[in-house]
Amino acid sequence: MRLQDKNIIVTGGASGIGLASVKRCLEEGANVVIADIEESDGAALAQKLDAEHSGRCLFKVCDVTDTTQVDTLFNDTQAELGSVDAVFNNAGIGGLCPSDELSDDDYLRIIDINLNGVFRVARAALRVMYRQGSGSIVNCASILGVFGQSQTAAYTAAKGGVVNMTRTLAIESAPKGVRVNAIGPGYIDTPLLDELDDEMLQGLIALHPMGRLGRPEEIANAFLFLASDEASFVTGAHLLVDGGFTAGKS
């Protein structure tokens, strides 16, 4: 068991990459908190997984745009479980729009969840992990943190910010026993892609040398590695898990 008795929080854990990561962590012996804005889905999932994994999964509602909810999530988890050993800072939204048509509200909403939310969660995690003297924070970035793509100005700004913020957090926290890394998924088959029409999707698949979308479980495996002690000398990394998307064109 690679995460035996570790206590792990997964934001956005009720769907897609987050849910696959929750399941993978449970398989490896961790106690897992699903933290999500989707209260009914999250609570039902946690109840089912808790029954399947001997009482090791619970749900806490958390909107990552709300500092109080984020701080409460971490303080309550530490109080209830005794520690927070790793967090997958994964909650996020998409949002395609030509830049000249993008409203302030839509732009700010994407930044507030995908960038500011990642900071709120990382800050709360650091406070708890500094008290413990250990911990692993894994931020969900994207290939769109290092590549541009039309109609994604807010999303790419947020993900680029996550990649570089990860480096700063890693430098600050290394002397205090905390590691901070990011994962950069290629296009992964989750509900986030529902807004793409089939033609767009086929065009994006063709940009991956492996010729397919990634599976949520393939990102979960990267999270598992970075969360675990196997990655004890890895910090400040942006681990691209993208079927070769960023390697170049054939």
Ligand SMILES: NC(=O)c1ccc[n+]([C@@H]2O[C@H](COP(=O)([O-])OP(=O)(O)OC[C@H]3O[C@@H](n4cnc5c(N)ncnc54)[C@H](O)[C@@H]3O)[C@@H](O)[C@H]2O)c1
């Ligand atoms: N699917 C992809 O192709 C892909 C590629 C690169 C990066 N990512 C990133 O992976 C992460 C997970 O995305 P996914 O594809 O699993 O999407 P998803 O839509 O399946 O899951 C996202 C989860 O985040 C939750 N969420 C949304 N807003 C929230 C908020 N304010 N507070 C708390 N939770 C909130 C949703 O309820 C949902 O459960 C995101 O950060 C996304 O940007 C996805």
